[in-house]
Amino acid sequence: MSRSALYSPKQQRGMGLLGSVVLAAGVVVAGFLMATAVKEFRKYDQFIEVRGLAEEVVKSDKASWNLSFSVLAETPQAAGASWTKQLEKLESLVLGMGFEASDIRRQPVTIFENVNPNGGFVEPGKRWRAQGGFVLETAKVDAVEQASLKSDVFLNEGILIESSFIQFYFTDLNSIKPRMLKAATDNAKEAAQTFAADSGVKVGALKTATQGLFSISAPLGDYGGENTVMKKIRVVTKVQYLVE
Template sequence: MSRSALYSPRQQSGIGLLGAVILSAGVVVAGFLLATAVKDFRKYDQFIEVRGLAEEVVKSDKASWNLAFSAYGETPQAASQAWVKQQEKLETTVLAMGFEAADIRRQPMNIYENINPNGGQVEPAKRWRAQGGIVVETPKVDAVEQATLKTDVFLNENIVLESSFVQFYFTDLNSIKPRMLKAATDNAKEAAQTFASDSGVTVGALKTATQGLFSISAPLGEYGGENTVMKKIRVVTKVQYLVE
């Protein structure tokens, strides 16, 4: 005997109606959940992407001063000896400017034979040329900046420099990174709020954030930063905010 035979036609009709009601309720609930999921998905998918900028001017904390010169002699040995004496005199002069022996790094000496490009004879006392110099590396940035303006000091000691150039560096970037990233993020959120207000939406939670590279340049330009004592530190962040 089939299971349906145990029930009367009226009972079977009631069971069928109950099943239809339950099925309909299930479809309604499923439809509500699906609608909510789509709504939440669209809400999550809507976001504002902005960029935040932070700039800060700081002072260099390290300087590198390169001093180069040449000495001459009739023989390679004579040129080398003349160069050593000149180097000792140069180092003594630099120490008298307030620097320490630990700040001075000697550059290697190179010896060349001078050749007259016109085919004439080279002056015997300058037949051989020894070239080299020293590099002053120090955190005494102000002292280096002042010393580079006093070229007459070397001339008074009969030291003829072939080149004198200085480079300034800022090496403590980690000390300012946190506040600069915060400033860049705040700047990005301000931009997002302005954009959202104009669009009739509200800025929600942070979705993603990407840190850009830190750049170091001259305060008034994008290049030539190594020659200036003051540095402009710049970072740009890319941030996405959900909208409501």
């Protein structure tokens, strides 16, 4: 005997209706779960991308002072000897300005013959030229800045400086990185909140964050800065926030 024969036609119709209801309920539940999943997926897929900026002006902690000069003589040997004597005098003057001997790094001397470009006569005492100098590297930034203004001291001692070139550096970037990255991230979130408010959404969790390069420039410009004691440190971060 078949299983359906155990039930009356009325009972069979009721069971069929119940099965349809259960099937429909299952479709509704499945549809709800799918809709929820799609909604959550779209929620994760929607984000705001902004950039945060942080700038800070700091003082250089290292300085480099390049000094060079030349002397003239009748022979290459005399030119070399005269140059060495002048170099020792120049080093003594610089050390008297408050620097250490370990701060000085001598540069190679170059000795060459003077030639008159017009083919004219060159005085015997000026036939050979010795040229060179030294680089002073120190953490005494203020002392270098002040000493560079005293070129008359060298001139009074018979030393004619041909080149005086100073560069200032900031080398302790790691000490300010954490607070600058935080400031850049805070700036990015503020921009994201402004954008979200204008778009009628809310800023959610952080999705991704990318640190840009730190740049060092002059305080009032985006380039150069080698000759300025004060430096402008700048970093830009790219941040993505989910939206709600």
